[in-house]
Amino acid sequence: MTVKITRTNPAAVPAPVGRYTHITRIPKEADLFVASGQIGTDRSGNLPDDFNQQVANTFTNIQAVLASEGLSGSDLIKVNIWAVRPIDWDFLYAEWDKLVGGSYPAMTVGYLQALGLPEIQIEIEVWAASVADEPAASPSFGTSTS
16 A cells, blocks of 8 residues: 555635645655745845745745755645735746646745844745655664764
8 A cells, every 4th residue: 555645625625726735634654844934045145125036036945945855846745825015926836836846735825014034025834744665764762873
């Protein structure tokens, strides 16, 4: 039996109004990854004034965070998007589709008066899960692997 993450939209619930699913089921065998909210800084730590450039940089940073753990956009299970101004959904969805393909996770979007710094216009928090093809080895407590 193959264990996998599943995404569904129950028939008894109205269809999603965006590119997400209502339910993402994570099997108990999965490894769970929770990332801090990513913002639109570039590789040098600069934060552009342009909102869509912050969006693009944020997705680049999310992809890098996922890759650092051997994950991709298809491993996302939950996304929270926080913005301080109206989102250009055509632009965001273009970036979104490049990251996740058609494997849409659960999503929440909120508009706030401010984020952590005044110049931050968008922050995206992601949760991911990975199901190994084979069960992971049990940890060896009290032994060193160095």
